[in-house]
Amino acid sequence: MSALRNSVRDIVVVGSGIAGLTACDTLRAEGFDGRITVIGDETVAPYSRPALSKAMLRDQDDLTSHLLPEATHGALERRGIAATGLDVDRQRVRLADGDEVPYDALIISTGTRARRLGLVNRSDEYTVRTLADALALRARLASRPSVVVMGGGPLGMEIASGAIGAGCATTLVAKGVPLAAHLGALLAARFHDAAVAQGLKIVKADSAEVVMYDGTSVVALGDGTVIEAQVIVSAIGDAPNVEWLATAELLTGGALVVDRRGLVRPNIAAVGDVAAFPHAGRVARVPLWTSAIDQAKVAAAALLRVDAPELTFQQYFWTEAFGISLKAIGPTPVVGKAEIVEGTLEQGLLRWRQSDGTATAVALDYRVPIPKLRRLTARSLP
Amino acid sequence: MIKLVLDRPRCEGHGLCVEVAAQLLHIDDEGYAAIDVSEISDAILATAQAAARVCPVAALKLIGEEAT
Numbered sequence: 001m002s003a004l005r006n007s008v009r010d011i012v013v014v015g016s017g018i019a020g021l022t023a024c025d026t027l028r029a030e031g032f033d034g035r036i037t038v039i040g041d042e043t044v045a046p047y048s049r050p051a052l053s054k055a056m057l058r059d060q061d062d063l064t065s066h067l068l069p070e071a072t073h074g075a076l077e078r079r080g081i082a083a084t085g086l087d088v089d090r091q092r093v094r095l096a097d098g099d100e101v102p103y104d105a106l107i108i109s110t111g112t113r114a115r116r117l118g119l120v121n122r123s124d125e126y127t128v129r130t131l132a133d134a135l136a137l138r139a140r141l142a143s144r145p146s147v148v149v150m151g152g153g154p155l156g157m158e159i160a161s162g163a164i165g166a167g168c169a170t171t172l173v174a175k176g177v178p179l180a181a182h183l184g185a186l187l188a189a190r191f192h193d194a195a196v197a198q199g200l201k202i203v204k205a206d207s208a209e210v211v212m213y214d215g216t217s218v219v220a221l222g223d224g225t226v227i228e229a230q231v232i233v234s235a236i237g238d239a240p241n242v243e244w245l246a247t248a249e250l251l252t253g254g255a256l257v258v259d260r261r262g263l264v265r266p267n268i269a270a271v272g273d274v275a276a277f278p279h280a281g282r283v284a285r286v287p288l289w290t291s292a293i294d295q296a297k298v299a300a301a302a303l304l305r306v307d308a309p310e311l312t313f314q315q316y317f318w319t320e321a322f323g324i325s326l327k328a329i330g331p332t333p334v335v336g337k338a339e340i341v342e343g344t345l346e347q348g349l350l351r352w353r354q355s356d357g358t359a360t361a362v363a364l365d366y367r368v369p370i371p372k373l374r375r376l377t378a379r380s381l382p
Numbered sequence: 383m384i385k386l387v388l389d390r391p392r393c394e395g396h397g398l399c400v401e402v403a404a405q406l407l408h409i410d411d412e413g414y415a416a417i418d419v420s421e422i423s424d425a426i427l428a429t430a431q432a433a434a435r436v437c438p439v440a441a442l443k444l445i446g447e448e449a450t
Contacts, residue, residue, distance in 0.1 A: 025435060029428050050438045065392070069434040069443060289438050290398065318396065367413025369397035
């Protein structure tokens, strides 16, 4: 390991999710013994976001599945306050209370927020992005309201599964077969059939909006159909929290684009869901758990060492809904015929090989360690 | 001495811990994490912390850890 850049003594991390937390841990693991300040608008300690739409909605009494081990990085943590501006020339982060925090190096990990269909913050449109969101929805589902979930992605299906599990009459509105765009037709069909068997009503719609009707909000579909429900949950994607960077001239076409080591400038890194990074021949955000962790490790090291390695990215995605679990290494959706490596098409280890030499390995309702899944995607196959 | 402990019912077998700390854990025949080294010395503390940190379902914990 080469010598640390001695000029860096004060590092500010804006954003206190898993990306920010991993960045702090990595700075210490790399030998940085200067000051770290973490700024986050949430009042709680970092938590596991994947758990919010899964165990958090499913488990009856257990409200601990999202808890992460206590931090040991010794950073000064300023919780419950948002960063509102950045001055790259003076190297200062502006906070909502007017305070300014100087830095030698900056790590941006402000994540994203849930997109909404209706008016901002209307009280009867729920989302699941933060711990507070999940706790609010969980509490509301307990009284078994009728629910309509907007969005046929993994988050929408996980929420619908949680609502069905809570005993709610639940409708899911999606553009096509849920999960088909994310996973491919074969895998989506497995989840679709299980969902329908458990009572989920699936409605196809190309467009939808939340409107007021007789004093309550209803979902109005593009074809004129109106769906009433006591609870509307939007799971229609996320938007990066980059507004606080508006005057900092760090954005490229509105996106926070980093290089292969997670850097926007030599002393500014961006990691996690907020950052668009180059991989697989494109530049895009990949808002997934291991993506955030992998990005944070690379970028934190790159701030300290000029010889730090570039990101070697391989996507890991998992979901569970309606009693079916899926783990996937490699690009999705998968198209074409599945190769059954172990088990069956319903419950087994499946592989799709792409013409460019890459492969995607999927464990469908099948227990397999990730290292083994990863080995199945290697280019040189046994 | 700091101990690495696993909440096995909570483990979902992602195996991310094994990827960062193969010298401390493995995945057993049933697909769950299994701890090989539970007594965590200073030399392997950072590795054990990384393993606990990467678990998305909080199944791994370090007990007896001092807050920095």
